[in-house]
Amino acid sequence: MSNSHYDTSFKGLCYVNRVRMVKPSKSDPYRAVTLSVKSGKRVSTEGKGDKPEFTIPLDCKVVGAQAQAIFDQILEEHWDDKKPPVISAAFEVGDIYPDYYVGTRDKNAGKTVPILKGRLLKLHDVYVKGERIDTPVETADASDADTPAAAQPETASAETREDRTVDAVAEEAASFPSVVRLSKDDPDFEERKARLKAEGYRWDRENKAWRRPAA
Known part of the structure; x- marks a missing residue:
């Protein structure tokens, strides 16, 4: 749920x-x-x-x-x-x-x-x-991605915790194009494909390209 x-x-x-x-x-x-x-x-x-x-x-x-x-x-x-x-x-x-x-x-x-x-x-x-x-190993689904997680104790100190600002996140997201086309002749094809999947890209069969969902 x-x-x-x-x-x-x-x-x-x-x-x-x-x-x-x-x-x-x-x-x-x-x-x-x-x-x-x-x-x-x-x-x-x-x-x-x-x-x-x-x-x-x-x-x-x-x-x-x-x-x-x-x-x-x-x-x-x-x-x-x-x-x-x-x-x-x-x-x-x-x-x-x-x-x-x-x-x-x-x-x-x-x-x-x-x-x-x-x-x-x-x-x-x-x-x-x-x-x-x-098939891919099951991880968190979009269907339950917004399910509240159990409360966890705060263990990271202010010095070691990564504090990311809204501007930093926005800048990182902007660095990825909305549409990416890969070549299977690229020696790094599998690595690039895995990276796109990890970033949330989906395969657009009609356009033969990887597409990032709209925010």
């Missing part, structure tokens, strides 16, 4: 579909995905393991830092625009609520279609094209 959301959570297994960037006209862009939540009975398929009896669509805004990092990794290392890979995972979604949209094509054209929405907090056991991928 965070200070801004209760994040009453819902967990399960899913296929991950429609990884996309949403660009509202009056707010900052954000990443969204549609999860096909595996539901009903497990149906055995010869030589292919189990499959779900049916799936339920769940539209999600990606808010967890761990989930964001996983999508950055998938888009950079495994993604193909012409043939997006099959992705399956265990998930944790917070604050699910019902919504609807008016269909524009096929059998739903002109119809009111119900859908569930939520906030994607975490992904686990992620498989891309049937192969499990190494």
Whole structure:
């Protein structure tokens, strides 16, 4: 739970579909995905393991830092625009609520279609094209980044504590450009990529660049 959301959570297994960037006209862009939540009975398929009896669509805004990092990794290392890979995972979604949209094509054209929405907090056991991928080690998520930490005793003295002024922080932030493009031919590519991730940059698949979120 965070200070801004209760994040009453819902967990399960899913296929991950429609990884996309949403660009509202009056707010900052954000990443969204549609999860096909595996539901009903497990149906055995010869030589292919189990499959779900049916799936339920769940539209999600990606808010967890761990989930964001996983999508950055998938888009950079495994993604193909012409043939997006099959992705399956265990998930944790917070604050699910019902919504609807008016269909524009096929059998739903002109119809009111119900859908569930939520906030994607975490992904686990992620498989891309049937192969499990190494995922970032879990650290603090954006979903609970504003959760108050337990009070800790003051141990650092005034002489040893790093006191940073507002001007110093602002100056440091300004030194990083909002958009960065890296070349895989650069011998320091991995080091530079890790630094960008540590500074909060996210991979912008459409523009093939690393982008720093707006403050």
